[in-house]
Amino acid sequence: MTRLTRNTLPLLALLSGCAAPLSQAAVSLDRTRVIFPGGEKSVSLGISNQNAQLPYLAQAWIENEHAEKITSPLVVLPPIQRLEAGATSQIKIQGLPELSLLAQDRESLFYFNLREIPPRSDKPNTLQIALQTRVKLFYRPAAIAAKTGANQTPWQEALTLTRQGDRYLANNPTPYFVTLIDATKTLESASASDFKPLMIAPKAQVDLGVSAKALGDKPVLTYVNDYGGRPQLQFHCSADTCTAKPVTSQRCPSSHDVLT
Template sequence: MMSLKRYNLAAVLLLLLGGYGSAQAAIAPDRTRLVFRGEDKSISVDLKNANSKLPYLAQSWVEDEKGVKITSPLIVVPPVQRIEPSAIGQVKIQGMPALASLPQDRETLFYYNVREIPPQSDKPNTLQIALQTRIKVFYRPQALSKIDMQHPWQYKITLQRQGNGYQVSNPTGYYVVLSNASNRMDGTPARGFSPLVIAPKKQCDAGRGRQ
């Protein structure tokens, strides 16, 4: 029999999630996530060359949610640039007319990628590695730009026990990451709950609980 016990959720926008790969990279963006609002024509991203001795090429592109490289509805310019030692370059992610065809009641997820290309070494038998950083880009329609402080969207996220597991429902238009959950009555952690990311207006299972 399904238990209808409800739990509090530690829910935050996915925009709080960081990218990966930037810690050891010479070329890294100045942010760990990006929000492209419906009213924006473009957004700028600074790229810092942390190497104080060598220039690097920075190759940039955008992927869709499935990781497929795209040139619409978002595009990066310039796609390749040279960044001098300790210098800062900049790219723009520009919106194309096809943005109007995206859902306007929820966020759409994209990825911005930047790959560093080191200068060719003059030493023989040298292995060079081109590191890549990938961060999330959220297209946020104008309909989601205003947040109702009287009725916070976070309170709409629900977690219900189903047998030995949990079901999470996200009826909002935002991407959400759930880090943990606890019993609403006594604060007891929901045992077996696994952190997860849930897309707008979706439901998904969240681990298996233990009796």
């Protein structure tokens, strides 16, 4: 029996009436990113077996930002479990004391992996495909966690752009990671052809990867929030510096967005 593994990121959220793309995976996760708040001992994730006829094994693990499998400072419990046909279950991400060794003034990046293992086929020469979901896992220290019930401005709105020649540099002054998935010249225009989704680390600066001419003097960037939503920011430039304002309407996610 041969098993092939390929990555997929199922988009599960329904955003303002937008239909989410369907995943081919039998075992699916209930979110597109994981936030582990500082001060919490664990976080529980929901998983389900979308196959109505067959049981599957669900294997889970965590990787660091270098795609290396780790067992500290976060660990997955249980690392493997059986899901009956159509069943749901939970996976716990447990924090260990080593979390205190991470930076406490900004987020740290990990990756949560969930692989489905199909039942062994009793038919000869059968090709079985095991799909794997990989999503970003952010450890968010208590010092920078949002206060419960507080109506806070999304930190992504603090992004600024700096024009250098024919390039835009995106500046992230916040202690949070920011994922950008689209860049356009106007609210109505198509995506800049050379733009590729990128993530800006806390207190970091990156080149958007497209010419300033392609984005004009009122660039529109789309980011991913904690809930998988895709809000937009329109930038207004004065000289070589551009500041962001939120766009009230929300765009529907495309299949291109699913891999972020």
